[in-house]
Amino acid sequence: MKTRFILITVWMGISFSLQAQEIVSLEQCYNLAEKNHPLQVKKGLLTQQTDFELGVLEKQKLPQLQLDAQVTYQSDVVSLPFDLPPNMDMSPPNQEQWKTTLTASQLVYNGGLVRLQQDIKKTELKVKKQEIAVSVNQIKTQINQVYFSVLLLNQTQEMLQNTIAQLQKKQVEVEKLIVNGVASASAGDPLQIKILELQQKRIALIANKNQLVEKLGVLIGKKISNNQFVLPEIFISATAKERPEYKLFTLQKNSIDQNDKLLQKKNYP
Template identity: 35%
Template sequence: MKRFIIILIILITLPSVAQQRITLEECYDLVIENYPLAKQLLLFETQNKLDAAVISTSKLPQLSLDAQATYQSEVIEIPIPNANIESLNKDQYRATVSVNQLIYNGGLVDASLKLKSAQLKTKQKQIEVGLYQLKQQINQLYFSILLTQESELLLNAKQVQLQAKLKEVKSGIKYGAILPSSDKILEAELLKISQQFQELESNKTALIETLASLINRPLDASTVFQNPLIETEFQKELNRPELALFQLKKEEIENSESLIHKQNSSKLVGFAIGGYGNPGLNMLDNSFQPFYTIGIKLNWNVFDWNSNKKQRESLTINKDIVDTETEIFKLNTNIELNQQQKEIDKTKAFITSDLEIINLRKEVLKSADSQLKNGVITASAYITELTNLYEDENTLVKHKIQLQLAKANYNVIKGQ
């Protein structure tokens, strides 16, 4: 018998133990981890490695193979009588292998690598900004689900109260204390409550499915969404990823300036050419000969019509544009914070008055309950007062959820 009781207790408690729970912070983490945009982080990193490898190859020896066969209408002739110098063939052949090794280019390769690294950081931060902006969408869905949960609890309490009142009314009708058909009014109201349950359940399911798609985790109506305790610090200091993005954009521009500046630097290259052809380097030897040439060459673009300078001036303007964008972002964000703070203050005032209204409604309903038992009022009048209390309690719940949502949005806007 004891064994049976233990098994029964396990079977009863198992569903509640296995019931899935989720928090708002977990939703934040999951959307950052699983949203498709996050996959671009790895793609950008892989792409950057490939680009960096391509740039680095310019430091390695460059090998090229050339071959040509030509026929000339005229060739060089030596106008010396009886010199016995054979004229060159009009058909000529040459095959060469060239090796070029970069010795110095003013740090152009390193500057290019730094620019690619800065571009990668900017792209990664842009992804972070995009994922961060999903937090407000998560807030809206999460707290809407919480509101449906709380509304269901209130509606269930109203249903239980009406069911108990229906039993009392039927008993009063039986003994002639209450007017006939009063029970029908209560039964009709209970049917309305069933419809309201269906509507709440449908809305909740839609919200949960949307949230599950965003965070890529299976959720259902049995999932418990924990009501977070959110604290806010009303201060203007921002910690948004967009501010870091603006700074990275400026660093990227500075790296571009450095690269452009080095493009006019002198370039020193060592080279070696080996080949086989007819003629070779000795133009007087009309036969196939091997040959080679080794050397060093310097290239320096001394004058470019101020093209380099103008490019750098254009980039300086881009930095000023980024500074302007930063100021605009801070201004708009502080305006949003101010609006959210006013929303928080307003909702707190509503909650205070909601509590006072509910206390008054409870007194009115208590009086209506006594009057219904004594047949002084009809069931319709009682339902009106009960509905008034339910709607005011629902308003209180709505304002509490709105307060939590406003606090959560404030923290997201501030970057907390």
């Protein structure tokens, strides 16, 4: 009864581990990289800035009001050299003089200058956004390299595990021969050495893969672990096929397909 409980516990743990795995596709990595790239925030700020500048230019078409005020001080003012009759009064002018003017203007036509300035602002925004798109696309190239490297390491790891399992089976057979006196006591040493070498390679491979997965998480702006990476399908236009990235993409996919076929053949009875 105790043994049965242990087996059930182990099986439930394995099932939970498999269910916890999240499938990560190359397209998902692209989308996350675009969404979480720091320059995406800059793109929004550029749009807001351009909208503000376009609004300022648009206001130039509206009537403009300008209020001017001027004050002067006269150190000397004109005065009469004689006295006026008692029934007349003429005060000398004030030494401080004030003048206020309100000017209204309306732009009728300026040769389309405002429209041209607005078009320039819009073009500048498109250029800056395209520069950001180019930067993000360069990130995608790095994602391709890391993603396919992880796929290749996964297949290599599986091949190592299968090879180790086969050698361990042979080791059991050799040990039976040694027990029966058919083989010498040292007959299983070469197999044991080979198994240890492959296990060390497997440990180093897993460490390398973990580093690549961590790097991929940095590129896409999301931490990923215990994930299943899937081989992407290629749907690329004819013009894109002329790009060197497409050739590299195709060669990497072919390499993985060939390794997969090799792995399947090695598992044949």
